[in-house]
Structures are given as structure tokens and as C-alpha cells.
Amino acid sequence: MKQQLLALVALTLGLINNGAAQSQSPDIRDLPVIRNGSLLLLNNKPWKAVGANVYWLGLGENVLPSPGEPYYPPFHASYPTPGRTSQIMSVITAMGGTTIRSHTLGVSVGNPLSLWPSPNQTNPDAFQPIDWAVYRARVYGLRLMVPLVDNFDYYHGGKYTFLRWAGFNLSRSADERNPQVQEFYNNSKVVNLFKAYIETLLTHQNAYTNLTYAEDPTIFAIETGNELCGPVWGDMDVPTEWVRDIGRFVKELAPGKLFVDGTYGVNRTHFAAKEVDIFSNHYYPVSTAKLQRDLETLASVDKPYFAGEYGWLGNAATADASLPAWYRQIERDPKVMGDTFWSLFGHNVPECNTFVEHNDGFTMQYGNPAHAAQIKIVRQHFVKMSQGLSISADAELPPVACPAPTSLTEVTPLNV
Template structure:
């Protein structure tokens, strides 16, 4: 029997996994201890676009026009083990919450549920819980991606929007944010379906499960013009009220692409955020100054782990140290993490944006070491050498069943 001789310490003890993350002013807490959300973006956990599944009988679900398939349980479990080895406390994942408009989605069509799509989401949430990791989950995307976004809801509501880049400058896109319009009531139905779903692996609804510590309005939201931050405050407020009415213990994150000053006094928002391509200490400091006015936490939701244009480790080091030095920063998540193409443990999954961090790839070791050093500093106050050897992660990785911190059973996912 394979054994994991030196498993990384789990991010939170089993005794605390039923404890919700809370906020007091600009600090997050796990029980009475300050807590930081550090980890990767792993956008593909609920629905993938990077792997064409092998031919099987019966056939594995696959939607060729958008290259969509469900990730294997083995891939999901391994990436949780990798995240724990990195010193992560949480994961941000788009497709755990954004899943509509694709035949493999939760809602392939308006108000039409595809129960099969819940299984990879349920499994990912369960495995995050077993590995002591928390989840931040956006519920809509600004873009017309394979897993769905605001354009999906606009089309379902009768707006004529083609799948082209020009639609980003169409004034009709603002109707997505109209709380008195056609889209919002339909989107609410999806939010309720998602939050009230009972995960068969945990016997908890998504609203009840402390593993999901935060709900984010969406990914990089803006208005008709890219980067305009034109996300109406009344929509953010109404969204927050609705989520908290169904899941009062969840933290609520403003997913606008940038810190919109008109949102700063929205009571329902617990955390403000921005993304950084390329990483910019000056831009981060401006965002922190804005959020400091209202004494709320700040989270760097995405950034390039390859650094600035020159892609130097010095840039990445300076960026990580800036995050560590600010009392307002409650966490950060690099873009983005991948593992092996399990059941094939010899091949890494590739992604086409040039920012796929592959744990175990010798080309990425130096940057991964820097990120791990940062995560441990942020989450545990540990100071380790930047070149400390990375923990090994077995492939396939173990599925934990825990009670009082003791593994009750090892199984091997495929």
C-alpha cells in the first residue's frame, strides 16, 4: 500500500472545520485567531477546458465546441494536496460557482438544472474540507467564457449579444446590473439553487458549509467598457443582502475589477479586491489607501506569479513582501495552479495563458518556493528560506476521512 510519509500539515485542524471565518473591522478570524486567506486560483475545479477526456464506453461527458469536460476526482484531490503543500489556507475557484450556458453546466439553459454538474463541485468542496482549506467562490464572470458569465444571463433575458469582443462596449450589458430589470430575478433563482444544494459528501448545504468562507459577486466585473468599474452600488448592495439572507455567515466580496469608491460604504461588503497584471506595488498601495478609509479587509484576488514584464524573481519578491507588510491585506491568490493529468501522473495539464504554475515542474521551482515562503509567512508567521525544498506530493493523492485530526481511511482517487 502506498503511504504518504510526510504529509504537509493541514491548513486548519478538523476541530475548527465547522467554524466559520468571521470579520471584525479589517481583520479576519478563525475562532479567536487572526486568519489570512492565501492560496492559488484554481478556476477549473467545477468544469474544465484544458483536457480532452479519453474515449470510453459509455462516453465521458465532453462538449467539443468549448472543449469542456468535468475534471477527474484524481485531479481535484491532487490539487488540494498540492495547495496544502504550498502552505495555502484557501482556494479561489470560478467554476465552483459560475456554471451556466454550457451543456455540462449546472444550468445548461435558463432555470433548467443539470444535477450531474454538481458532482465535481461537491467533490471539490468535500476535498477542500478534508484538506483543511477554505474556498472563495465568485458567482458570475465578466466575460463570455466556456463556463458562463453575465452575457449568458443577458441572452436568456432576450438581449441580442453575439459572442464577440465588441459586445463589451454594448450599453445593453448594463442591464445585467439592473435590480429592477429582467435579469436579476432569474439570476437570483440560480443563486438560491446553488446555495441551498445539499452536498452528499458533507450533508451540508453550500450555505451551511464553513468550507465556503466567502462569496464573491463575480470575476473582474465592469460595465460596457473594459476597466470602467461601472458596477452600480445598488446591485452590489442587493446582491450582498440576498446572499446574506440565505447564508448569513458567509463573507461577501466585491468582485468589481478595481476598487470602486462608490462601493466603500456598502455595509454588506466584507472584503474589497483587485487584480494585478502585471504586479504593481504602486497600484496596490493606492488600493490599500482607499480601503483603509472604511476599515475593511483587502484581498489581492489575482496576480501574475511570473512578476512584471521582465519576469524577474526580484519583482515577485518585492510584491510578496509588500503584501506581507500591510495590516489591511487579509490574503492573496496567484494565477493559477495546475497539477497532473490524472490518471496520468506523468503529464502536467497545460493552459494557454502562460501563467500555469505546475507543481513539480522543475522549471517553476524557484517561483513556487518564493510563493510558499510568502504563504507560510502570511498564514503562520513562519520565516523559512526561499530555497527550502518543496514538500513532495504523491500522485495520485490520498482522500482523507478525518476525525479529531486522525486519518480514518486512505483511499486513492482516479
């Protein structure tokens, strides 16, 4: 299977290069997203990051793999198939999106299928699905935001994994309020382990593109982590010096990447961290009042704002949680660089006869009639953000083939 995929990639990259040579114009997929004050630019034009959280692209937990494929039963962990990943790229494109935020493209520690099953021990097999996801995003013209660690203790690992590796016997279920969790930020052994992991990730050369993750502009942003905080949930107790230290380290390895503060909330003390390019927050449920407070907090800083997660179902019972109203507020404020809803799942590829399910209540499934009305609202917003506020999306949702196309000639990349 891997040899067939590599052959397909060689053909695809050949088509890309031939097309670029014939047009004598740069392939926008080779250009980085850059920050100019509070705006993001791509090819010297304003660019917005809108799309979905697809947390499982590097390592999943919702699908029982085929017999003989890698599987870790205690965490229900398995690698997503190339077909599942390709279909999700097709869905994002159909929705008018530009971006995917994906935890497991960067967070993968502590179980046998992880990038780092144990400290400083790299599992080369774990790079296969990540390589494929980065490559397929590049084919479709999508960009990726990659968190480096998780505040929680889920199947893909996170800050508690690094703490345990350094000798702190902690878990989130028992020790969330234990002051020792701050050793993730303050203990030199933990920090050095974390940096070594970051280096392993960013210096890896993708088998499909021959680019390291640091080099590939498809990964446009690196985020410190997902919903980081201290011993008290939502306290934003993430030391500024740690943010600066990790930011410096990432930019030394990958100077073309934008750096995102992954604290759960906008921490004013982090305004002193010049390494931070983007500030963010999450919304459960969406709230125009909360968004306004965040934007007012950021008014003194010439940097963009990103709504990294939000519940796409909204809450019709309260006007403040109206998804269309929240979108309108985002659309009219140029400081908001974009948003990615939580969270997107596709079909059981290649059978394509059912949807993959997840149990958190926020699972969007494109093609599911029960989700169609809300998906149209989301798609209208994506089109306005990515193509211009005067542009309206078609009334009907475009069909997405399952299985998804596998050759470049069958794919219509964005903005290429």
C-alpha cells in the same frame, strides 16, 4: 464510481467525528471565518487567505475525458476527475496555502454540462464535481472563495449568458462597449434570473457532507463576480445598489458567508454598501505602486483587502513588478487579508506522467522543474502569511504524491 466515493466519504467523516470526540476540542473545519473590522479571524485567531486560483474545479476545458464521459466539444468542456481535484488540494497544502478561489464552483451556466444549461433548468450531474471539490477542500482544511458570475463570455458562462437568456442578443466579442451590457445590473428580469441561479447554488445539499453550500464554512466567501465592470474595460461601472441587492440576497441565504466585491478595482462608491465585507483587485503584472494606491483608497474603510488574482511570474525587468517586493508589501500591511495567484494546474491523473497545460501564459505546475524557483518564492510567502512572519519555509519543496491520497489517514489537514 459515485457509490465508492460516497463510501469513502462516510469512512472519512467517521474518522473526523471520532477524532473530534476524542480530543474534546472543536474541529476548526466546522468553524466559520469571520470578519472583525479589517481582520479575518478563525477560531478567534488572525487568519490569512493565501493560495491559488484553480478555476476549473467545477468544469474544465483543458482535458479530453475518457471515452463515454461527459464532453461538450464546442467548448472543450468536461468534468474534472476526483483524482485531479484531490491532487490539487495536496499541492495547495504542500505550498502552505489556506485558500482556493475557483470560478467554476460558482459560475456554471449556458452549456449542456453547466449547473444551468438553460434558465431555471438544473443539471444535477454538474453538482458532482463541485460537491467533491468542496468536500475535499474540507478534508484538507482549505477554504474556498466562490465568484457567482464572470464578466467575460467563456466556456463556463457569465453575465452575457444571463443577458441572452433575458432577450438581449449580446456577446463580449461584439458588444463589450455596448451600453446594453449594463442591463445585467439594471434589468429586473436579468437580476431575478441571476438571483434564482444563486439560490439554486447556495441551497444545494452536498452529497458528501450533507451540508448545503450556504451552511458549509468551507466556502468562506462569496464574490459578486470575476472582474466585473461596465461597457468600458476597467471602468468599475458596477452600480452600488446592485452590489447591495446581491449582497443582501446572499446574506439572507447564507448569513455565515463573507461577501466580496468582485468589481475589477476598488470602487469608492461601493464603500456605502455595508453588505460588502472584502474589497479586492487583480494584478497583471504585480505592482507595488498599484497596491499602495488601493490601500490608500481603502484607508477610510475598516474592511480587509484581497489580491484575488496576480501573475505569479512577475516581471524581473521592472523593480515595481518584483514579486518578492510585492509580497513584502502585502506581508507588512495587516489590512491585506491575503492573495491567490493565477493559476494552478496539476498532473494528468491517474497516469501522472504529464502536466495539464493551459494557454494563457500563467500556468503554474507544481513539480515542474522550470517552475521550482518561483514556486519556492510563492511558498515562502504563503508560510509567512499563514504561520507567522518569523516562520521560514524549508528550502526544498515537499514532494506531492500523484495520484493523491484518498483517505483521511493519509492527509495532513491544515490547522486542525
